[in-house]
Amino acid sequence: VQLQASGGGSVQAGDSLRLSCGASGRTFRSDVVAWFRQAPGKEREFVAARRWNGGDVNYADSVKGRFTLSGDNAKNIVYLQMNSLKPEDTAVYYCATRRSAVVVTQAGRYDYWGQGTQVTVSS
Helix, strand or coil: CEEEEECCEEEECCCCEEEEEEEECCCCCCCEEEEEEECCCCCCEEEEEEECCEEEEEECCCCCCCEEEEEEHHHCEEEEEECCCCHHHCEEEEEEEECCCCCCCCHHHCCEECCCEEEEEEC
C-alpha cells in the first residue's frame, strides 16, 4: 500500500489550502482514511477521518468548522480542505489508512502512512 500526500504550502492566516492523498495497492472500500499532523516538538495529532467509501467524518475539535474531509472512492483519493487557517495549524500533515472500518483517533492504530506535506501558516 502506498499513500501520497500533496498540496501543502506556505500561506497567511485566514487563507485556505487543499491537501490531497492518493492511495494504491489495495481495495480500500470501507477501510478508514485519516489525516494527522505533527508540529515541531509535538506529538502526532489526529485531524480528521472517515471511511474511503464515505460516511460520517470525525474531526478534531481544533479544526471542526474549518476543515472538510472529502473523497473520491473510485479514484482512491481523499481531500482535506482547510479554510480559515491559523498559525497553530502549522505542521507536517500526514494521511494514513487502517485495515478496519472503525474510525479511531490514535495514530498507532493506523497501518499505512504517507510521507507528509508541510503546511506553514504565518500571522
